[in-house]
Amino acid sequence: MTAPVLTAPATVGPGEAFLRACRYEWRHLSALRSTWILLGVAAVLSLVLGITVLLDLGDREAVGSVAVADAIAWSPLATQVPTLCFLSLVLATGPVTTDLVSGAARTTWLAVNGRGTAYAAKCAVGCLTGAGLAAVSALLGALSCALSLAAAGAAQPAWGDVAAPAIRFVGWMACWSVLCTASAVVLRGRTLAVLFLVLWPLLVERLVGMLLGRLPGASTG
Numbered sequence: 238m239t240a241p242v243l244t245a246p247a248t249v250g251p252g253e254a255f256l257r258a259c260r261y262e263w264r265h266l267s268a269l270r271s272t273w274i275l276l277g278v279a280a281v282l283s284l285v286l287g288i289t290v291l292l293d294l295g296d297r298e299a300v301g302s303v304a305v306a307d308a309i310a311w312s313p314l315a316t317q318v319p320t321l322c323f324l325s326l327v328l329a330t331g332p333v334t335t336d337l338v339s340g341a342a343r344t345t346w347l348a349v350n351g352r353g354t355a356y357a358a359k360c361a362v363g364c365l366t367g368a369g370l371a372a373v374s375a376l377l378g379a380l381s382c383a384l385s386l387a388a389a390g391a392a393q394p395a396w397g398d399v400a401a402p403a404i405r406f407v408g409w410m411a412c413w414s415v416l417c418t419a420s421a422v423v424l425r426g427r428t429l430a431v432l433f434l435v436l437w438p439l440l441v442e443r444l445v446g447m448l449l450g451r452l453p454g455a456s457t458g
Contacts, residue, residue: 251354258358265332266362275327276370282324283374286311287381291389299392306402309378317438319406321374322413326434328370329363329417330427360418367414371407379403 266272286308293304311319333356379399386393420430 254354255358255361258354259362262332262358262362266328266366269331271327271331275324279321279324279370279374280377283377284381286378287383287385290382291385294386294389294391297391300386300394302394302396302398305379305382305394306399308382309375309399309403310406311374313406313409317443318413319410321371321410323435325367325370325410325414326417326431328366329414330421330430332359332363333418333421333427356418356422359422360415363414363418364411368407368411371410375403375406 290300290305290308293300307313311321313319379396383393417430417434420433421427424430424433
């Protein structure tokens with residue numbers, strides 16, 4: 238009986254390992270039911286956001302570009318962060334927390350050449366997913382705004398002035414997704430990460446601003 242011939246495992250470079258890890262993360266993210274539920278909800282709400290510009294229209298014949306850009310960017314001034322950020326928390330923290338909870342994290346690290354590669358891939362895929370979600374949402378919101386204003390017989394805004402805020406919104410969402418993923422990695426769970434990311438802009442920043450405003454010689458203006 239002859240012994241089986243053993244072959245040395247193929248050597249994979251850092252770049253190829255990173256690309257393989259990204260493909261794994263994308264398959265993992267797309268396999269989660271919560272991903273598609275969230276994307277569907279975000280798409281519906283993006284279309285509804287366009288209708289809200291009619292509230293700013295009132296008796297006027299046109300809506301300013303600032304109001305349209307604010308609607309497309311999910312009203313960031315209302316909560317200090319775009320409202321879409323709270324929906325994207327599920328997308329950005331899901332792949333990390335499911336690996337940690339199910340115990341698959343160590344297997345993933347071994348399969349993709351270490352935890353550094355695994356977490357870099359999670360951040361990269363999260364960044365692109367967040368940017369893609371924001372871009373599609375902005376396009377749907379702009380289309381809904383245009384159709385709503387046309388149906389109401391109102392003039393269209395200067396769409397060229399809306400483009401820059403929309404691009405900033407996409408970039409902001411990309412960075413937010415990386416922050417969400419990194420928070421889930423550092424805090425080792427979704428609950429603490431979500432509480433931190435939600436309470437920081439809504440509560441901590443405002444409290445810090447109030448305290449700084451009470452310092453002698455400090456100015457909030």
